[in-house]
Amino acid sequence: MPLNRKVVIIVLDSAGIGELPDAHLYGDCGSNTLGNCSRVVGGLNLPHLEKMGLGNLTEIVGVPPVDTPNACFGKMAELSAGKDTTTGHWEIAGLVLDKPFPVFPAGFPTEIIEPFKQSIGRDILGNKVASGTAIIEELGVEHMRTGRPIVYTSADSVFQIAAHEEVVPLDELYRMCRIAREMLIGDYAVGRVIARPFVGSPGSFKRTANRHDYSVLPPRPTVLDLLHDHGLTVAAVGKINDIFAGQGISSSVHINDNMDGVDKTLSLIREDFNGLIFANLVDFDQQYGHRNDPAGYASALEEFDCRVPEIINALRPEDVLILTADHGCDPTTASTDHSREYVPLLVTGQAIRSGVDLGTRASFSDIAATLARFFELDFTVGEEFAGLITQ
Template identity: 55%
Template structure:
């Protein structure tokens, strides 16, 4: 039996891409920004080779890393969660998903309001914490829904759980998902529930993403079609709209995501366990909280040894990211950055620097090759380079 554990440290970028200026992200470097915090400590990732990756210069390199490693280039035209994960799974997106810097068109909102029976507030790009601060009181008083977006291709609906029950909010998201197709096919419709009393509203953990269906086969569908297990931890099932998933579990935070990963390490299965740890992005990157981001990275690194200790003879651990979210820049949006790819396990060569690779999709191609599947998904395999 073979198992691959693929962990996405959501938004852990390692330096601006050559086209960062096109995305207004010149100078972004999430790892460098977080490394300035006194709370930043990643000795286990250092041991695996994180700081030996091309362009990473915020800590000393390890003379003899125990893993293989690479710097990953995003070729898709975007910097959001959906585009990044799709590319990791083998879909390269030459056309950007639609964004709405001036808000959503009138015809979309009128139809959405008609089908939900509720009015609309905001309809602007907004920070998720700021939007409930500025519109939460009016929402509670009127029952109107807070609809907002960001620099990403997202349609977000915020509602107080005492005003709109959580299952009703999910139904409203499904309505929006059906409306947002074709030219308005945003990557994700996101439920953003909150609670509390004005002015101290707080978002709850029952966020839910309603994604577009992937437009092509991915490594997930390839694996499932060949009777391999495809286990999704965190928001992976939502990102891929359930396509290619054989089992899934949702998580409230990074710690629970790691707990579930450790449980799957103790189970017998044959295939892929795909994990997203979202706190780096959701709680710290978007809030420009350098110390919080650094503490979350340190916490992950502290628990990484437990993951490594449970790996079996044929297991491979891969750690990567889907985009950047530099908490030191004025922007609170994602940043267009390279991402790391760190690979470890008993079958994996030590101290193998793969250099700078052309696409996140090389991860997908390497994984399907490890499971000896013939696939036409995008990407180039690095399997022969990393396996002993």
């Protein structure tokens, strides 16, 4: 029988720690989300992540390396092509993509947009690459006047629809997204269709927490399916359920922001079940990375660091905490898009040895293989490190 434990994976969305060797292919030379952010703001104050070994992974101003980290520490390269949310999370769960999701740097072609407009019964605005906040400011007034939804994309594989909640009700916005998701298949199968509702008045528009992601279905089973099929609970926090289109998920909770995500993760840790808690804290990426706001990014990191002891203290003796990321989103570069970077790997728990250097892992999928090993299950993708770190 699987061991009596929970494994808690918390994805600090976009907390990259330096460019991958192929970053030049993505226009991301010089990207280092945490390192560059720390330099620009004059240093980060992350005492708990520092003790875990975060500063041993890359140069972070204010977070020096420590001689004996109290966690296992390493970094991971992304084996899949791409740098988007879906690709990163799927690889963490053991699904390495053979080819990247399609992107549309010139906007979506007529053969997609025209049928979409006919299906939703109205014209659209936008249809171009844009920052989510910038395009709302640019087209929000016209949207409110005409009722036309704002369609846009980015350097990532996304079809995003923005609408004011008082102009297009949420149910209608979600219906439009479901229509787009059904249409975007084959060569047009973007990773995610994203509902981007906003509120407010011209000059002070603000996106809300009612965002909803419609991901393409994973083409192969992940370690989430393996756990679920063996009777273990797979509890999703934040947008995890959306990323996997519900596949392999037992239960899911929505969150309003990072701290709400931590609160709900803590509640799940204290519940009586065995299995996986898989949480995504999106504010680093959505609120600060994409908006080129290093000060906000730094503040969010420090806010999370304050909660680390609380998370660790809630763990049972056999429980394991894994902190990682899914890509970078360097707020100090000219780009507002994700960046192709290594991600941190910090692992702790009472049953976990301290100070084990996990080196540079070849794939995010090493987490999936390790997760399976923790529950004495077989998973064929990735290289497990459970044997290196268990007491």
